[in-house]
Amino acid sequence: MCDTMAARGRATTTGFTLFAKNSDRERNEAQFLEMVPAQSYGAGARLRATYVVIPQVARTHAVLLSRPFWIWGAEMGANEHGVVIGNEAVHPRQKPQRKPALIGMDLLRLGLERGATAAEALDAITALLERHGQGGNCSHLARRYYDNSFIIADAREAFVLETVGRHWAAERIGATRAISNTYTIGTRVTRASAGLAAFARKQGWWSGRGDFDLAAAVTNPGNPGLAGARSRCDRATALLARQRGRIDAAHMMANLRDHGAAAEGNRGWHPDVLTGPTICMHAGDRKRMGQSVGSLVSDLREGAAVHWVTGTSAPCTGIFKPVFIDCALPGHGSVPGDRMDAATLWWRHERLHRGLVAGDYAAAMAELAPERDALEAKFRARVEAVLAGRGSATTRARQRVVDQCWLDAERAEARWLRLVSKAAPKPARAAYRRTWSRHDALAAADVGS
Numbered sequence: 001m002c003d004t005m006a007a008r009g010r011a012t013t014t015g016f017t018l019f020a021k022n023s024d025r026e027r028n029e030a031q032f033l034e035m036v037p038a039q040s041y042g043a044g045a046r047l048r049a050t051y052v053v054i055p056q057v058a059r060t061h062a063v064l065l066s067r068p069f070w071i072w073g074a075e076m077g078a079n080e081h082g083v084v085i086g087n088e089a090v091h092p093r094q095k096p097q098r099k100p101a102l103i104g105m106d107l108l109r110l111g112l113e114r115g116a117t118a119a120e121a122l123d124a125i126t127a128l129l130e131r132h133g134q135g136g137n138c139s140h141l142a143r144r145y146y147d148n149s150f151i152i153a154d155a156r157e158a159f160v161l162e163t164v165g166r167h168w169a170a171e172r173i174g175a176t177r178a179i180s181n182t183y184t185i186g187t188r189v190t191r192a193s194a195g196l197a198a199f200a201r202k203q204g205w206w207s208g209r210g211d212f213d214l215a216a217a218v219t220n221p222g223n224p225g226l227a228g229a230r231s232r233c234d235r236a237t238a239l240l241a242r243q244r245g246r247i248d249a250a251h252m253m254a255n256l257r258d259h260g261a262a263a264e265g266n267r268g269w270h271p272d273v274l275t276g277p278t279i280c281m282h283a284g285d286r287k288r289m290g291q292s293v294g295s296l297v298s299d300l301r302e303g304a305a306v307h308w309v310t311g312t313s314a315p316c317t318g319i320f321k322p323v324f325i326d327c328a329l330p331g332h333g334s335v336p337g338d339r340m341d342a343a344t345l346w347w348r349h350e351r352l353h354r355g356l357v358a359g360d361y362a363a364a365m366a367e368l369a370p371e372r373d374a375l376e377a378k379f380r381a382r383v384e385a386v387l388a389g390r391g392s393a394t395t396r397a398r399q400r401v402v403d404q405c406w407l408d409a410e411r412a413e414a415r416w417l418r419l420v421s422k423a424a425p426k427p428a429r430a431a432y433r434r435t436w437s438r439h440d441a442l443a444a445a446d447v448g449s
Contacts, residue, residue: 001181001225001290002075003279004086004151005236005255006158007247011175016155019298020252021086022315023066023075024281024290027436028443029140030069030336030346031294033311035329036113038062038080049073049110051100051136054128060113064307064325066294069335070140073105076296079112080325082305083121083154084298089138089146089181091223092164093205096145097135102128104138104148111152118154122161122170122191125150130166130193140338149179155302160185164218167196176244178236181229183215224287228277235260236279249308249380252297256280257316270361272432280316282357283439285431293346295320304387312349316365317356319409320376322383327399330406340443350443352413355420358436364423368416375412379405 004021012018023031038061045056050072061081065074076086087104102110107125115121138144149162151173158173162185169192171185189212196214200206205217219226239258243251258279263269271282283291295315297308305325310318311332323329333344341347356364386401 001229001232001277001281002086002088003178003180003232003236003256004076004088005176005178005240005252006151006153006173007176007240007244007252008153008156008158008173009175011240011244011247013246013248014299014301016302017153017158017298017300018247018249018252019084019086019151019153019158019296019300020256021076021151021296022256022279022281022292023086023294024277025068025075025293026140026142026289027283027291027293027313027439028338029293030338030344031066031075031311031313032069032335032346033309033323033329033332034065034067034335035325036060036063036065049106050103052102052132054102054132057114061116062325063109063112064309064323064329065109065112066296066309066311067105067109068140068293069337071103071105073103073107073109074112075105075108075294077109077112078296078298078305078307078325079115081116081154082300082302083112083115083118083152084296084300084307085111085121085150085152086296088149088179089144090149090162090164090183091181091220091225092147092183092218093220094165094203096147097133097165098137098145100136101133103134103136104146104150107134107148108150111150115152118152118157118159121152122159125152125161126168126170126193129163129168133166134163149183151177151179153298153300155300155305159190162214167193167199169193169196169214176237176240176247178233178240180233180236182223182226182233183219184233185214186216187211187213189214225277232277232279249297249299249306250376253308253315253320253376256292256295256297259316267366268362271357272429280314282314283435285429285435306383306387311345312353313346314353314357316369317353318349319372319412320379321406321409322379322402324395324398324402326395327402330403332406338443349413352417352420354436354440355417358433359420359423364420367419371412375408379408
């Protein structure tokens with residue numbers, strides 16, 4: 001399960017677009033931050049996506065990716081022109097294709113590599129979808145097949161794209177928009193694939209009377225995750241509405257850390273009390289197997305896009321750090337796998353994260369969260385200063401800011417880990433501890449639970 005949000009124009013303090021996404025996947029499925037430079041290719045070049053080989057284009061854009069370690073594509077990312085994309089699993093009435101094809105994460109990366117605007121990225125994804133289709137297992141250790149929805153945005157424009165097989169519909173986003181793991185486009189369709197409505201009618205999903213409503217026609221009412229997806233989407237929509245007119249990067253970071261209305265003002269809140277999914281998703285026992293394993297916030301001011309990444313799971317326990325597409329990513333280790341590897345940022349953070357959720361989360365976060373927020377505020381001030389200064393046009397000035405922020409974050413997390421390791425344990429429920437212990441065993445390491 002995932003959540004993606006966008007805010008535009010007068011809804012934001014900058015007048016431009018803000019974007020945010022949490023990627024929820026299996027709890028040992030490490031995600032990797034990767035910068036891929038622009039590249040040129042000769043005639044007849046091919047590329048290997050996660051499962052299939054397709055023709056390559058003459059030139060690709062430079063991209064920042066946050067991708068599950070075993071997948072060619074990405075859960076979210078940005079390109080050198082200030083285009084950002086996040087995807088969601090959606091579940092239509094028809095069974096998703098099991099035969100390997102492009103998966104949603106591949107389509108996302110291809111859209112970033114081939115689109116210099118949100119509209120161009122939308123065109124690239126839909127053309128690839130119609131030509132090659134979507135299909136194949138999208139899960140690390142389990143078997144999960146699904147179709148995809150996306151938010152595609154640049155500084156001035158944003159779209160929701162929702163797909164069913166090779167069919168699709170897009171809606172231009174107004175002031176704010178949120179999507180989750182369910183169809184959300186109703187009758188306000190900006191563009192659609194040829195024959196979409198006729199396809200739905202032929203399947204018996206739509207009577208043909210009145211305006212065609214995509215979500216009503218294609219949503220699978222038997223999807224067991226439907227209620228949770230709708231509740232998370234409603235929560236994100238409400239948060240954006242509450243903040244409208246003053247939304248900035250800090251609001252988007254806070255939204256990705258949201259644990260729902262029940263956690264607001266509850267000083268004793270612990271992830272083990274969750275009975276359903278939340279925007280900041282914590283895995284647990286029962287049916288709550290997903291975990292937020294990566295987070296991205298993008299501030300898409302024209303000519304000055306800055307991206308904020310955790311590079312870790314659980315945004316509530318992580319730190320958002322700045323990235324510019326024309327700057328090098330600070331060292332954060334090689335591509336992690338599904339085994340503990342303290343040489344990688346993602347697994348180093350798991351020691352802290354799992355120590356927090358398996359112990360006295362409330363007491364620890366009461367101490368750590370204020371420092372986390374103050375540190376991020378300092379990072380945002382540094383970024384604003386360099387963008388406002390004469391040196392903002394130089395990559396060197398931005399690189400210094402990026403490197404310093406990442407170093408400060410690394411030192412803070414190391415200090416927090418020492419504090420959590422020394423704290424007296426206050427165990428969570430036994431069933432909650434057991435489910436985390438099983439995954440720690442799969443990771444072949446004692447990482448805190």
